[in-house]
Amino acid sequence: MASSTSMSTSTSKSSQQNLFQVYLRLRPSSGSSTSGGERFLNVEEPEIDNDAPRHITLNPPNDRRRAVEKFAFTQVFEEDATQLDVFHCTGVANLVEGVLAPYGGDGTDALLATLGVTGSGKTHTILGSRTQRGMIQLALDLIFRSLGEDLLDCRSHPTLEKSISNSDPSEAIIIAAPAFIDAVYVDETHTPLLAPTSFKSSFRAPTPVLVGAFPVSPSTPGLDREVDDAHCALPIQGSPKSVRIVSREDSVAPPSPPFIPSKQRRPFPNATGAQPYQRVRGRQSPNKHFMAPTASNSKKATTKTCMQSDSEKPTPAPSSRRLARPSSFPDQPNVSALTVSSDPSSEYAIVVSMYEVYNDRIFDLLTPPTKSSATKEYRRRPLLFKPTENSPDRKVVAGLRKVICGTLQEALMVLEAGLHERRVAGTGSNSVSSRSHGFFCVEVKKRTKTTRRRHDIHWGGSTLTIVDLAGSERARDAKTAGATLAEAGKINESLMYLGQCLQMQSDAIAKEKPNLVPFRQCKLTELLFSNSFPSASSSVSSAARHRNPQKAVMVVTADPVGDYNATSQILRYSALAREVTVPRIPSISQAILSGTAPHQAQRPPSSASSVESPTLQTSSHHHHYNSRRVSPPQLLSSPPMQRSTMAPPGLHSPPADMHRTTMELAALEIARLSEELDYMRQTLEIERSAREVAESHLLSMEDKMIELEQAIREDCTAEFERRLDIEMARWRATMQVEMERGEEHWGRKIEVFERMSGMSNQILIHNDGGESSESEGDLGDEDKENVRVEGDMEEEMERLRRENEVMKRELSCLSPSKRRVQPLGERGVEIEMEMGNPNTNLRVKLEGLRVHDDHDSSMEEQHHHGLYQQGDEKTMTNGGGGGEGGGASRRKVRRLGGKRWNGGIKLDDDVEQLDDDDDDMF
Numbered sequence: 001m002a003s004s005t006s007m008s009t010s011t012s013k014s015s016q017q018n019l020f021q022v023y024l025r026l027r028p029s030s031g032s033s034t035s036g037g038e039r040f041l042n043v044e045e046p047e048i049d050n051d052a053p054r055h056i057t058l059n060p061p062n063d064r065r066r067a068v069e070k071f072a073f074t075q076v077f078e079e080d081a082t083q084l085d086v087f088h089c090t091g092v093a094n095l096v097e098g099v100l101a102p103y104g105g106d107g108t109d110a111l112l113a114t115l116g117v118t119g120s121g122k123t124h125t126i127l128g129s130r131t132q133r134g135m136i137q138l139a140l141d142l143i144f145r146s147l148g149e150d151l152l153d154c155r156s157h158p159t160l161e162k163s164i165s166n167s168d169p170s171e172a173i174i175i176a177a178p179a180f181i182d183a184v185y186v187d188e189t190h191t192p193l194l195a196p197t198s199f200k201s202s203f204r205a206p207t208p209v210l211v212g213a214f215p216v217s218p219s220t221p222g223l224d225r226e227v228d229d230a231h232c233a234l235p236i237q238g239s240p241k242s243v244r245i246v247s248r249e250d251s252v253a254p255p256s257p258p259f260i261p262s263k264q265r266r267p268f269p270n271a272t273g274a275q276p277y278q279r280v281r282g283r284q285s286p287n288k289h290f291m292a293p294t295a296s297n298s299k300k301a302t303t304k305t306c307m308q309s310d311s312e313k314p315t316p317a318p319s320s321r322r323l324a325r326p327s328s329f330p331d332q333p334n335v336s337a338l339t340v341s342s343d344p345s346s347e348y349a350i351v352v353s354m355y356e357v358y359n360d361r362i363f364d365l366l367t368p369p370t371k372s373s374a375t376k377e378y379r380r381r382p383l384l385f386k387p388t389e390n391s392p393d394r395k396v397v398a399g400l401r402k403v404i405c406g407t408l409q410e411a412l413m414v415l416e417a418g419l420h421e422r423r424v425a426g427t428g429s430n431s432v433s434s435r436s437h438g439f440f441c442v443e444v445k446k447r448t449k450t451t452r453r454r455h456d457i458h459w460g461g462s463t464l465t466i467v468d469l470a471g472s473e474r475a476r477d478a479k480t481a482g483a484t485l486a487e488a489g490k491i492n493e494s495l496m497y498l499g500q501c502l503q504m505q506s507d508a509i510a511k512e513k514p515n516l517v518p519f520r521q522c523k524l525t526e527l528l529f530s531n532s533f534p535s536a537s538s539s540v541s542s543a544a545r546h547r548n549p550q551k552a553v554m555v556v557t558a559d560p561v562g563d564y565n566a567t568s569q570i571l572r573y574s575a576l577a578r579e580v581t582v583p584r585i586p587s588i589s590q591a592i593l594s595g596t597a598p599h600q601a602q603r604p605p606s607s608a609s610s611v612e613s614p615t616l617q618t619s620s621h622h623h624h625y626n627s628r629r630v631s632p633p634q635l636l637s638s639p640p641m642q643r644s645t646m647a648p649p650g651l652h653s654p655p656a657d658m659h660r661t662t663m664e665l666a667a668l669e670i671a672r673l674s675e676e677l678d679y680m681r682q683t684l685e686i687e688r689s690a691r692e693v694a695e696s697h698l699l700s701m702e703d704k705m706i707e708l709e710q711a712i713r714e715d716c717t718a719e720f721e722r723r724l725d726i727e728m729a730r731w732r733a734t735m736q737v738e739m740e741r742g743e744e745h746w747g748r749k750i751e752v753f754e755r756m757s758g759m760s761n762q763i764l765i766h767n768d769g770g771e772s773s774e775s776e777g778d779l780g781d782e783d784k785e786n787v788r789v790e791g792d793m794e795e796e797m798e799r800l801r802r803e804n805e806v807m808k809r810e811l812s813c814l815s816p817s818k819r820r821v822q823p824l825g826e827r828g829v830e831i832e833m834e835m836g837n838p839n840t841n842l843r844v845k846l847e848g849l850r851v852h853d854d855h856d857s858s859m860e861e862q863h864h865h866g867l868y869q870q871g872d873e874k875t876m877t878n879g880g881g882g883g884e885g886g887g888a889s890r891r892k893v894r895r896l897g898g899k900r901w902n903g904g905i906k907l908d909d910d911v912e913q914l915d916d917d918d919d920d921m922f
């Protein structure tokens, strides 16, 4: 009893100081329970009558030698606790009141989260079932009801969207609920009665469909308004009393196994000091939360497509991918009698946002994924949790889509739309298992009422965040593989870090060093813990507003007949205090002392503790670990001899006494070994789960690597294609320049030939003239003239030679590939092909120069055989305008003529030949 009292004291102390109030909720067993094994969790009777139970005992199944552990929580909910019990006793109303800040100021952020092994009832607690609302719906109902007329909405205040957008520090895209709902849901005139078959082709898992009417309670002011609202009014189908949510699977599912109530039922007083309420007895609601998809193994991995991502007004998605408007939501439990205070001098606006942490990255659940142009897959952009310009001292999830909701109905429709985006999958442990940590945020924006309609008044306020954590699971039990196994690895890893933080928070409080909680290890712990500490506004920015540390409530869910190892681990790091009871070994020593076989006298530890034996009582120890870390049992530090002195001396004769002492020592040694074994087992278990985490982490990393590799390959291909285009463009430009240069070059050459051809004509004319003068006998003048022409020719040839040199040098500057000797004809074809112009200037020019084309081949042949004479004569006859040439001048002219015919056939040959010819000529 003493230890129990000390545990209670330490529990209440630590629960006051802890960052989280921690509650434990036991799940009622069902026929689908994964283990179907022995019950290992027992709720301890409260010390004071009518008090709520706070302690739970963990009895290791099938192993009587392992230590019995006792855990303390703020409160323990037994299997028969209802959603309303949890809502009242966890103090959600107080959290909401803190957020509404009735006494002025910005209020206090609040966090409500669930933690537990997969399938233990986290989602059930947060989201409820087909007929029972969860914490989110109840909290929303309370908020809308409490704000009443002070709540603004976008229809009556058209500038609301803009003014909230201006004061939002998180770079969010703010939209009004009607616009969002119109974009996400199909027109109600098209609402199908049953799960629409068109959804089969959609990316989404089929939507659970509601039949029956939405029951409008007169005591639900928020809902009164909603029904009037044409935009969001729900179609009424069927009888008002037949409110039910069905899915295709549900419609054929066998009835749920009967609810097994726990042995004892106690009234649950409100742990937060509120009045105890009347418990609703009876059968639990069917075991299916209302957002459960119909196909258990289908994965809600992706989603609707057509809402625009960046502009403020979403465009409607194609009707085939939009959701059917739900016709009703459950309205039980009823909290219409409950309201909390709000600030009468302020007006409020409710802004809802949703995101999930999947594989340690944050994804908006209200923004549709966009199609990647490279992979043609729908992907969502991960968001950052960071301080922003307008929030330098506090990190916020930047870039979320936030929806301003004027009514409860709108908020519930936004919630449903977001839940459709959340990743769930069927595993061996839970047919609808959350594969991500889901965050649902209700920002209560608040500003002072003014008579003047000023739109620039600053919006303050606080946020209520409700978190449905993914469950820890063992790959072996969950029978997961591939991506789901990798997800499980990430989930387990983040929960391991969360466990470390929860352990450290109490350690830090004990050591009075509050900043030791290592919450920056992963996104989940950062999101959960970073607002739990006093604001650093004063040190960072004087403009920043002071904020209170958030109030946080954690509901740990557990299945008392589920997975012992996974559950015990979660209890160890989440409980406010832990006590380990070492099993006594009375039967062994008693058996030794009485001379009977040990196995005959073995009893379970609970019964063993009642055995009266002064000696054994000394060996019975209760260890209370304030820090809940597993450490070797303290008993190991006591030397056996010391303990032997505990035996009452002088009661026996020396040999008998010695014998008894030996027996006691043996018993102690057995106890020590047993404890050591227990410790080793625990260590082994921790190591094993660490190994599982590491293995799944490895798998997830491998997947990530593959994704990364694919992305890199795509990037490389895109980059390569880009560069190839640039190179092609550059090459085309160079080619163009080269062609122009070549054309210019050939133009110049042709000019030279033309000039030379003109000169040879002049010479021929002159020679013709000379012949006629010769007949007149004026040979002296002719010689003079010849000498003058010859001099001119020499000068001209000298000039040509220089030009030739210049051209040669130019040619030598060209790349070797360009200098390759290539027939002009081929080049011409290439150039034509390249430029797509079959009649280049160059070709035209060359063709223009070509005289007596049909004689080219014979001329060339003659040239090669040195038969200039004959060919030249022909040339002269045609080119020179007739007349018989003679003497030196005639020979020169013939040579020039021969050169002319050979010009322009080959590029480099031609240049060389020109030189040779020049040499020959002079």
Ligand SMILES: Nc1ncnc2c1ncn2[C@@H]1O[C@H](COP(=O)(O)OP(=O)(O)OP(=O)(O)O)[C@@H](O)[C@H]1O
Binding pocket: 026, 027, 028, 116, 117, 118, 119, 120, 121, 122, 123, 124, 125, 129, 284, 285, 286, 287, 288, 289, 430, 432, 433, 434, 435, 469, 470, 471, 472, 557
């Ligand atoms: N308190 C409860 N009363 C009735 N049914 C419950 C309760 N808790 C859980 N269940 C049922 O147990 C099943 C599993 O619960 P739930 O999906 O909430 O588990 P979970 O912890 O969220 O699992 P996971 O981590 O895999 O998402 C559901 O069918 C749910 O309806």
